[in-house]
Amino acid sequence: MRLDLPEAGGSLVPYTMGEPRAFTAPPGPAASRVAYAAAHVVPDPFAEEPALDWDTTLAFRRHLWSYGLGVAEAMDTAQRGMGLEWDTTRELILRSGAEARACGGRIACGAGTDQLPPGPTSLDRVVAAYEEQLAVVAEAGAVPILMASRQLAASANGPEDYAKVYGRLLGGLDRPAVLHWLGPMFDPALEGYWGTPDLDAAAGAVLSIIEDHADRVDGIKVSLLDAGREIALRRRLPASVRLYTGDDFNYPELIRGDEQGHSDALLGIFDPIAPAAATALHALDAGDLATYEEVFAPTLPLARHIFETPTYYYKTGVVFLAWLAGHQRHFRMVAGLESARPVLHLVRLFRLADAAGLFPDPGLAAARMRAWLTVLGVAR
Template sequence: MIIELPEADGSVVRHTMGEPRTYPPPPRPSTSRAAYAAAHVVADPAGDSLDWDATLAFRRHLWSYGLGVAEAMDTAQRGMGLDWAATRELIMRSGREALSVGGRIVCGAGTDQLPPGPASPKEIAAAYEEQLAVVESAGAVPVLMASRHLAAVAQGPDDYAFVYGRLLSQVSRPVVLHWLGPMFDPALRGYWGSPDLDAAAGALLALIAEHAPRVDGVKISLLDADREIAFRRRLPPGVRLYTGDDFHYPELILGDAAGHSDALLGVFDPIAPAAAAALHALDAGDTASYQEIFAPTVPLARHLFESPTFFYKTGVVFLAWLTGHQRHFRMVGGLENARSVPHMARLFRLADAAGLFPDPGLAAHRMRAWLTVQGAAR
């Protein structure tokens, strides 16, 4: 099966569809690593809400492969179209769904219900508390998401220590902290009190050390493997490092003699079957198979998350449509238009090279239809 795909220079590439790689759902979750896929949401194309059936069906897909679901994170368009009212309902519905199937779930708690403009540290802490109550009532592990409001008003590490210290003093179970780099959200530059990443890391490590019994782990998304490894080696015993590095995840999850990272990744949304197979190979001590399974997903991930990185959600939802997990390619806030036609054409080729299309015919048919609507079909 051949499909013609446009290049950025105006030329056309004739792409021959490959064979899908088959990864049957495993009998149980991975035992050697904790792994969560940050899940996207499916918009209702006829209204301003979400398609709840399709959104929850995709979470059941992730749980069927033994992965945990990281709900209401930036992959779900927090701060990029999904408002707090929809987010609150998403958390409650996903929490009930997780309970019904025995799936693992963590959920983001932030401050995005606050209006635009300045807010005091006390107001920011109160906003976090409101969302924490929702997450905890849903039965999920909270992820204290990085806050644009806090980044905008914090004068230094002490303001972060005040807000997070207040939250950590009252949580009912250990939580996950969240360091999202400015490539994912430019409004978060200087988070933890300094644009100097070494100083920011020191402030975060001091916070964790002070509250270690209440910290399950920390998710770091800086796309810097060496910095993540150095940070991981300084964590207190029992505190996990959840990699959010969608460029270097195979090596970070594999780890070294000094330790490894667990995973909370947006890229695990489109590559869930392959990720589950790789993690189970690692459980069995088969590092060769682990690396062989992950290898073709890395070029896909690097393209998916290329600059401007925060538009990676567009590619994630596009792949969900091409693989048959949803019936349309529409996104909350019209974000389906955030990437160029050549970018999406290359994404298609890389996903096919990784064997991620369970039905290549369906993927090719939908790709041709999309190219026609874009005026790029040949």
């Protein structure tokens, strides 16, 4: 399959697509690692008011479950804090929970405080906002994820305030939760989370919370894009608490682990690379490290490109690939975020995804790429 792709300066160069890789859906989830894909949402382009295309949004979750991956619902990949409002998020959690029960799929859902206005508020209001969302997650039957809160970051005076808030929240849960450490590269409003900009001190603060409530903590998702720091934290966790890597730059080595342990996964990159991720994880189950490395290797340049600075616009690349791969009929996003990345960024993304064999139908991907470039006025 051939097409012309633009390069810097506006020239067009011929490009020949490779063959898709034949990824086979496994019989079930991987056994040696817990793996969640943080899933994107699909808007209804014909709605007069912002709304989701529920059929397509839920079909994509079934795609993830079909590869044995869990779904991390209503996380930043679903544009929490970047266009998705709480009323729609509430419906998303409940609909996805019902779909998970019907499919037998694993699901965890983000609970936050984004129904509050931005800026400082009282800690009591932060707790109440979390509790409102946690009740919805419980109704959905999902594992709760205590998402990092912009309002808490704006209101807390130090680590002791985080300890108070998380202590109250964890104490009120009827099942263990996943904590969420999202670095400022993903959300600048979370600078200084856990009460200090010093990352060593912040690690100590969250470890103290976990140790005080270890029976209520399933794990902690860490998205700092710093493999060494993640490993250091992982080695200090109580034995019962998982480290879910959110490091989209270094996930193969972190999931593989070492003689002192490994990370499980809760990753936005697993949305577009689900078939490859499932294949690699099942190879790891079988002790086949050569296949594990070989399958993940071409996905890493892709991931590092999707999540390049400004990292919080990674969602645009995720949705672009979903459209090219045939999972949805349009390249539109909530709040118009499809325009967040420049043309040449997405052109390179197309090349990298093709190199990883991720387009199940190269003809469809090529046709959609040509159509998109034509609309932009850069096709021949």
